Amino acid sequence: MSPSAPRSRQPRHADRRFDVVLWGATGFTGALVAEYLARHYGGAKLRWALAGRSRDKLEKVRATLAPIDPGAGALPLLLGDSADRASLDAIAREACVVISTVGPYARYGSDLVAACVEAGTDYCDLTGEPQFVRRMIDAHHARAIETGARIVHSCGFDSIPSDLGTLMVQTAMRERHGRPAREVRCLHSTNGFAISGGTVASMLEGAREMTTDPGVRRIFGDPYALDPERPRGDRPRGQRDQVGVRWDPDLGRWSGPFALAASNSRVVMRTNALLGYPYGRDFRYVEGMSTGSGPGGWLQAAGMTAGTAGFFAAVALPPTRWLLTKTVLPKPGEGPSKETRERGRFTTRFVAVADGEGSAPAARVFGAVHGMQDPGYGETAKMLSESAMCLAFDEEPGKGGILTPAACLGARLIDRLRAAGMKLDATDSPA
Numbered sequence: 227m228s229p230s231a232p233r234s235r236q237p238r239h240a241d242r243r244f245d246v247v248l249w250g251a252t253g254f255t256g257a258l259v260a261e262y263l264a265r266h267y268g269g270a271k272l273r274w275a276l277a278g279r280s281r282d283k284l285e286k287v288r289a290t291l292a293p294i295d296p297g298a299g300a301l302p303l304l305l306g307d308s309a310d311r312a313s314l315d316a317i318a319r320e321a322c323v324v325i326s327t328v329g330p331y332a333r334y335g336s337d338l339v340a341a342c343v344e345a346g347t348d349y350c351d352l353t354g355e356p357q358f359v360r361r362m363i364d365a366h367h368a369r370a371i372e373t374g375a376r377i378v379h380s381c382g383f384d385s386i387p388s389d390l391g392t393l394m395v396q397t398a399m400r401e402r403h404g405r406p407a408r409e410v411r412c413l414h415s416t417n418g419f420a421i422s423g424g425t426v427a428s429m430l431e432g433a434r435e436m437t438t439d440p441g442v443r444r445i446f447g448d449p450y451a452l453d454p455e456r457p458r459g460d461r462p463r464g465q466r467d468q469v470g471v472r473w474d475p476d477l478g479r480w481s482g483p484f485a486l487a488a489s490n491s492r493v494v495m496r497t498n499a500l501l502g503y504p505y506g507r508d509f510r511y512v513e514g515m516s517t518g519s520g521p522g523g524w525l526q527a528a529g530m531t532a533g534t535a536g537f538f539a540a541v542a543l544p545p546t547r548w549l550l551t552k553t554v555l556p557k558p559g560e561g562p563s564k565e566t567r568e569r570g571r572f573t574t575r576f577v578a579v580a581d582g583e584g585s586a587p588a589a590r591v592f593g594a595v596h597g598m599q600d601p602g603y604g605e606t607a608k609m610l611s612e613s614a615m616c617l618a619f620d621e622e623p624g625k626g627g628i629l630t631p632a633a634c635l636g637a638r639l640i641d642r643l644r645a646a647g648m649k650l651d652a653t654d655s656p657a
Contacts, residue, residue, distance in 0.1 A: 244274055244322065245274060246614050247317055248327070249278065249327070257287055259327060259607045260276060261290070262608060264294045278305070318345040318347045322618050323349065326349065331353040343366045344369075345375070348376045352609075354486055356445050363452065370627045373626060376634055378634050383601040387601075389631050390631060390643075391574055392576065392578075394593050394650055395576045395592070396505055397637075398652035404586075407591065408580060409509070410505075411513070413513065414484055430541055433547060450465075467487045471531055480517045482528070483534050484515040487513050497631075497633045515527075568600070571601075575592070591654065594651055617634075
């Protein structure tokens with residue numbers, strides 16, 4: 227199934243040279259996004275450009291796109307540098323939407339966000355770095371509201387399945403039972419999930435910051451760290467990230483802690499706040515990595531718990547972090563092969579639980595998000611690209627700010643992802 231073509235509505239800045247500029251096109255994930263755009267939005271469908279620091283590398287990426295879309299051989303190339311604010315300002319002024327794949331965002335992403343905010347340019351990225359998002363909220367949210375720039379972080383595997391899946395089951399709960407779910411639980415299952423050097427660099431940057439900055443440690447320990455207003459004393463009991471083995475009686479699965487929950491749960495909570503708490507102010511959300519049922523599932527979850535704790539303990543120490551970087555972990559620019567990406571799959575399952583009210587009994591809604599390629603790269607390239615297309619063509623200009631996928635793009639992005647081959651469904655029984 228092919229993605230839906232851009233709508234006939236003109237972009238908000240129709241007088242600008244480009245609908246979309248892809249920043250970081252020469253990186254591993256950036257090249258995958260470029261391929262996706264060329265394959266599905268090539269020809270006259272989209273005015274777009276490749277942007278990065280090296281013209282030679284950009285030309286090589288452009289050459290790989292020509293067999294997919296002959297017109298891609300003439301794609302404009304824009305040069306800039308993450309440390310050169312003037313070059314980023316120039317890029318932002320030419321674009322309706324900027325896609326950024328240059329991480330770690332905490333190290334390289336701040337000036338591009340600032341440039342887009344000042345230019346009133348919409349922006350999306352695939353960061354899973356909550357400390358970076360918190361800084362962007364504090365520095366730019368108010369100004370982005372003034373300029374109308376919609377800055378949408380976390381438009382990849384972290385955190386679109388979690389964020390849109392929660393919106394989907396909450397919407398179904400209201401439609402079917404007339405009230406929101408007090409709690410949503412989420413379990414991820416992956417097949418062939420591999421990581422690239424860029425993802426590793428982002429993880430290591432977060433670990434480094436946690437060892438030196440107590441404020442960053444608090445963000446990684448607080449599911450409400452991205453909320454705009456909730457006071458510390460007004461939090462439901464039991465809201466915390468999963469840290470051990472858990473059995474979910476509704477989904478019938480064991481699970482262990484999920485590394486991306488440190489980003490995903492905070493995005494889900496921010497969505498609830500930005501939308502005016504439609505999930506309720508006492509809403510709770512938790513997610514983990516599914517390991518199956520039975521004794522084997524428990525053993526795998528226990529091993530995952532120990533392994534996760536051991537890994538983060540190792541990367542928290544500079545000597546072991548350096549050793550892992552040099553000997554084990556992939557380097558920036560490296561990533562899984564095409565065959566590995568195409569073999570990959572993921573399923574994110576949800577159960578939404580509403581308490582009984584009066585004569586109405588407790589209610590449950592189940593949901594699932596299915597991806598047909600490797601979640602971190604094949605499907606992430608799709609999710610990030612379709613988020614940009616949604617910003618450029620589907621969404622009427624609305625309130626700007628530092629936003630989330632569900633709060634900004636919501637049901638229209640769900641429609642686009644379904645058209646692009648992902649499955650997102652809410653049901654009355656577990657999948």
